[in-house]
Amino acid sequence: MFETRPDRDAEVVLVGRSNVGKSTLMRELTGHSFETGGSPGVTTEPNHYDWTSEDFLITDLPGFGFMSGVPEDVRERIKTDVVRYIEENAGKILVGVLVVDGKAVIDIIDRHSGEREVPHDVEMFGFLQELGIPAVVAVNKMDKVDDRDERLDELAERLGLYPPWQQFDETLAPISAKRGSIGPLEAAVRHHLHEQQRDDLFKFF
Template sequence: MSPPPSTSQKVQHNVKKRKNLAKMRAREQQKSVEKIKQRNDAVTFEVIFAGRSNVGKSTLLNKLTGQNVRVGKRPGVTLKPIHLYFGDFLITDMPGFGFMSGVTKEKAEDVKDNIVNYIEDHADRIKIAVQVIDGPAFLEIVERWDARDEIPIDLELHSFLLEMNILPVVAVNKMDKVKEDDMDGMLDQIVEKFGYEGPWKECGLLVAPVAARDGQIRPLTSALKNEFHKMKRDDLFKYLR
């Protein structure tokens, strides 16, 4: 019968085991990095979802694609872009900006800077930006910023997207909270704040009134498919519900 291993042998065995596990994790991490790089290199057409925290971006994206993008209960849960890959087609859920629960002001500014940097770095492949806003709250938010003689972040983002030659589609979410008789008037005011003239259906700004929580997203699906068709990418229809 073999003698039991000594304490020294046990220590050496555990050290060797930890080293092997570390090497295995490093190999797996390297494989993951390479796989992500291959996916990114293949992307030629990207759609991003951007907007303030807690406007329903992730919920809208889930309803639109049928994918399971994390939906946080607190504003600002998403601090990094979340990617959905479909071959050369990529949908990206950008972090929310503005108020972020449990996040320092400095971190919130970093997130906003990262959004700008991401858009600048990938402007060549970002064809469409779905800018999600909280319909019932939007006008009040803009008025608060106007009262401080400041430009609302939402309008800054919109102008920035246009400068980057990225087509913005404004998804006006939470329309289930708006009375039907008030919808057109509210949407007319919203497009006016974005700097467009005329009724919202004729102003030139792509507007999609939706209620993501209730699954009422057809206006956005139709708007995106229409733009895909103009860009000769009907093959992307199958990725939208």
């Protein structure tokens, strides 16, 4: 179980599969580099970034889902830990940012859409909503996507949102973390912070 969480009352969490660029996004948001494993699934503990003078925390949770070379029981344990962490801190999490790979996410969701199977990303999106945590989907690596609007419409549909995706700009944020292009995500996070009367945290986004 993750026991390292600093004692802060306001938090934004990043969740998502392995290798979708969460650590790069974390670096863009905080200006701080974190130790990340060279291969997917090496990060098994949350990376917390807190400002000592502020009652606020950004947390990059370990990636879940398939990781080559990682045994299934370890993968399941990580996913269980991530779910439990979100449940236990739900009252303090102001925004949950689900990071997906814009190029691969539709294929991954469709591949796991068999009978009785909910794809991890769709499941996590629903889970955040069930807990009453505003969810923003950061659709990363969009610089590698050609049919941008079509791809975002398809993703919206699979998340149960009616296309066109543009009407959900506080939920779907196309970004390219590696290129430092994260404006839509910052705007979406600010929207949800404002709804919760936390404009004081705008300076972090």
